Amino acid sequence: MSLNITLAFGGGAELLFGNVKENKVTLEKAVEQWTIKTLLVWIKDNLLQHSPEMFIRGDTIRPGIMVLVNDCDWELLDKNDYVIEDGDIVTFISTLHGG
């Protein structure tokens, strides 16, 4: 079954995605379960416009980019192994810029 989720980008991360702050996407059933880990790969392959090293480090998010699921810190939620549910809003906020 495919998942319909929303991806949101902030704090400058949106620059890697053509300045689009919100994206409604559909994840097809290509894997048994969609996790943040597999979602990141999907984002890299389908949405990321340039400079993947600014967003992803190895198989996880670049340190300094906050990940929220439905406004909740992913650190409270299994992080990379969190299983994505239909209707989830996954937000990526970069903290890596001047204050």
Added chain:
Amino acid sequence: MPVKCTNCKDAKGILKRSRTGDPICRECFFLLFETEVHKTIQKYKLFTRGEVVAMGVSGGKDSTVLAHVMDTLNRRYDYGLDLRLLSIDEGITGYRDDSLETVKRNETEYGLPLTILSYKTLYGWTMDDIVKQIGKKNNCTFCGVFRRQALDRGAKHIKADKVVTGHNADDIAETVMMNIMRGDVARLQRCTAIMTGDDPTGIPRVKPLKYAYEKEIVAYAYHKKLDYFSTECIYSPEAYRGNARTYIKDLEAIRPRAILDIIHSGESMMIKKGVKMPTLMRCKNCDYISSNDICKACILLEGLNKGRPKVSVGKSSKIQKNLLDHKMLEMKARQLNISVIPKAVNGCGSGQGCCGGGKCGSSESTLTKGKVADQF
């Protein structure tokens, strides 16, 4: 499965606190974050009732949260402070001009008077001009030196008693690492101070967010829906600080407490007895506080081939008397391996050195842009 907030034990946790690892809910997070800043202010006695406080704001995440929290705490705990917004326009197209729009919105939102000072007015150069001149290495040195002076001059202009900036824990940890990597012992001693200003005539600079994690500042702004400008300075990819930042971020991913621990290490470092440290004095050119006879900003400016800064600290009559001592500057410049305006040899009878104006028509008085040494 949702975790409960460790503070109120009632609402759902939405953030894992960096320092403790505890889950916390939205409302408790706001309250605790603000209260921790309040406790820092109290513990280190950062303010006195009635003071005029200039908040250095750039429109970025740290200064936006700083302005919001300071305003909130000033009301909640009745600090009795006269808060103002002070912004510096370095003249970086596409970066600073956009973020200043955010600051102007802050002025309206919080009802706090805003003053903007530009490098162009103060020094006659924008950062864009400077980078065109010296390239993309070491331009942060210029910007940092000029901005600190600009904040001071701006604060003096609005008769502020204190300047506050939004430096956060990550910033300070990065600075500690940078100073260690460069062996800059003098800076290492000063960089963890929450309040600067041993000099009685300088305006103390205070960092109320010193122990606040950058991640939590971003989370605070996000959940409070505070409006801020978030782009990297276009010159920053080449900056040395980037190395320290990557390292700190990697450490944070393993053990977030490391950031506060690095600050603590920096605070705990002491210099052995007998080691010569720079003493603070006044610049002979502009009277600004300096570790040397001529302050860094004046040296940089000479290297950029301009005269004295247009807004000066101290009496202008004094500045005129202390006109640039060309011989002293040349000596200094030779030590530092930079060239200054060449002295006119034919035609100029002033005996005061080439003014660079070219009016005398001397062939020796051509404005040659000084080459600034790599160490800058």
